[in-house]
Amino acid sequence: MNSVELKTYDRLIEKSKEAFVLAIELYNRPSIKYRVEGFSFFICNAWELMLKAKLIKDRGIDAVYYKDNKERTITLERCIALVFTNDKDPLRRNLEDIIRLRNTSTHFIVEEYEQIYVGLFQSCVTNFDDKMFTFHSVRMSDAIPPNFLTLSMSASPAKPDVIRAKYPPEIAERFLFDEAEIEQEQILLESQRYSCLMVTQLAVVKNPKDADFSVAIDKDSDKRVRMASVFRDPKSTHPLSASKVIEHVNKRLNKEGVRLMAGGAVKSFTTNDWKLFLNFYDIKSNEKYAYRHELANTSNYTYSMGVLDFICEGIKDNTTGIIDRLKEEVKKKK
Structure with missing residues (x-):
C-alpha cells in the first residue's frame, strides 16, 4: 500500500x-x-x-x-x-x-x-x-x-x-x-456462523467443586422450590466434534498470541495433543465437557465450548511444558 x-x-x-x-x-x-x-x-x-x-x-x-x-x-x-x-x-x-x-x-x-x-x-x-x-x-x-x-x-x-x-x-x-x-x-x-445463542443455565450439583458459585438452603424461607430434570439438547450444549475442538483451540491460541511449545519448539495444537488431554483428564467421563451419542451398537462423542476454555487455560498456564508433562504422565498411567 x-x-x-x-x-x-x-x-x-x-x-x-x-x-x-x-x-x-x-x-x-x-x-x-x-x-x-x-x-x-x-x-x-x-x-x-x-x-x-x-x-x-x-x-x-x-x-x-x-x-x-x-x-x-x-x-x-x-x-x-x-x-x-x-x-x-x-x-x-x-x-x-x-x-x-x-x-x-x-x-x-x-x-x-x-x-x-x-x-x-x-x-x-x-x-x-x-x-x-x-x-x-x-x-x-x-x-x-x-x-x-x-x-x-x-x-x-x-x-x-x-x-x-x-x-x-x-x-x-x-x-x-x-x-x-x-x-x-x-x-x-445448521451453523453457528449463521446463528448461535449463549445460554446461561442454573443446575444443582452435589459436589461444590463442580459449581461456579454456591447457594444456601434456608429452612425458614416462605418460598418453596422443587427439583426438576431439564432436557438438554446436545446440539446446543455439546456442539463440537473432536476436529472442531482442535481447530478452535488453535484459533483461540493464535488470536491471543499464545505460543504452544513442546520439546523446545513452537507447535500447533494437534490430534495427538488432544488425545493427551482426553486421556489424562478423562474428559469423556465429564458430562460438563463431553456428551455420548449412542446409536445401535456404536457410540461417539461431541464436546462443549467449556472444553475449549479448559484446554486453553491449561496451555496458557504452562505454554512451554504442558504437552511434555502430559506425555510423561500418560506414560506413567500406562
Whole structure:
C-alpha cells in the first residue's frame, strides 16, 4: 500500500472498531428500547468499514469506489460479495439477513424482533471478531473486554396470537413471516456462523467443586422450590466434534498470541495433543465437557465450548511444558 492507501486503511480500521464497540454497548444497555435497530445500523457499519479496509489492502484503493463514479464508494452488499464469494456461506447469509433488517422500514420493527434476531446478532459479533483478526491481525478484546462480546437478552418468545393482538395486521404478519423465514434458515444451514445463542443455565450439583458459585438452603424461607430434570439438547450444549475442538483451540491460541511449545519448539495444537488431554483428564467421563451419542451398537462423542476454555487455560498456564508433562504422565498411567 502507498502512503494514501495506508492512511485510509488505518482510519477505516479505527472507525470500524469504534462502530463495533458502539453496537455492543448499545445492545447490552438495558434502558434502551431502540437496540435492535441501533445494533443493526452500527454492526453493519463496522463490517462495511472493515471489509473496505481489506479490499484496499488486497486490491488497492480503487477497489472501494465505483468505476464510473470515483466519488462514491461501493455498498456493504458489494463488499460482502467481493470478499465472501460463496453465496451459501453461513457467515454471508447471516450478514445479508441483518442488512435486510437494517433496511426494513422502522415502522415494521417491534420489540419482539429481538427474539428472532438475537441468535443472528450473536453470530455476527463472533464472526466479526474472528474476521477482524484473520484479515487485519486486530484483536477486538483489546478494544472491549471479552465478556462483553456475549449479548444480553432475556425476553421470552412471543406467541403468534399475542403478536396479532398487539400490532396492526401488516406489522404482525411481517413479523411472523420474518420469524418463519429465519427459523427455516437456521434449520437448513445448521451453523453457528449463521446463528448461535449463549445460554446461561442454573443446575444443582452435589459436589461444590463442580459449581461456579454456591447457594444456601434456608429452612425458614416462605418460598418453596422443587427439583426438576431439564432436557438438554446436545446440539446446543455439546456442539463440537473432536476436529472442531482442535481447530478452535488453535484459533483461540493464535488470536491471543499464545505460543504452544513442546520439546523446545513452537507447535500447533494437534490430534495427538488432544488425545493427551482426553486421556489424562478423562474428559469423556465429564458430562460438563463431553456428551455420548449412542446409536445401535456404536457410540461417539461431541464436546462443549467449556472444553475449549479448559484446554486453553491449561496451555496458557504452562505454554512451554504442558504437552511434555502430559506425555510423561500418560506414560506413567500406562
